[in-house]
Amino acid sequence: AQSVTQPDIHITVSEGASLELRCNYSYGATPYLFWYVQSPGQGLQLLLKYFSGDTLVQGIKGFEAEFKRSQSSFNLRKPSVHWSDAAEYFCAVNNNDMRFGAGTRLTVKP
């Protein structure tokens, strides 16, 4: 069955520390891949997307993600987290329809 897995429900990092949020998918072919961020009480905002080509994609707010076909992964990274990055992060894949992971809640410690 097609699925998107975000193994970490909740992650806490210190401000200034690096961040990696994991995402794995299970699809027959390489789908379109997305990372969205949701601040409390808000809708989802696109951080970045991968369609093809360079497997390292840059997004807004200093985020990047790397597509690894061999691992069926699309992990999100940021070298230095800011307090304003505290939010819920969703990985999504689109292969005819959009499927979302369950989300990872990021807490940033001062």
Place this chain on the structure above:
Amino acid sequence: DAGITQSPRYKITETGRQVTLMCHQTWSHSYMFWYRQDLGHGLRLIYYSAAADITDKGEVPDGYVVSRSKTENFPLTLESATRSQTSVYFCASSASGSGNEQFFGPGTRLTVL
């Protein structure tokens, strides 16, 4: 203002009542979507529409009805609300299907008592 809006933002209703959630977008996007967001499930697709008068079921369509008589509007109706439909509902739109980014509205928090 341009964008995608949802109304109401908050709604409390009772079991068995009919409720309609509204969604309006100003981009003339072809595709529109309804999702529900529940803890531990992320977002799940309820219905989507590829164009006016074309709608199709998503992952969790039971208990919901949609229509799309105009490109810009995509209302979602709960014909007889149940407690299990308590959720946050998000509308989204995109210019086309699979490859395109979806733009999300602010959400409607629905509580069914």
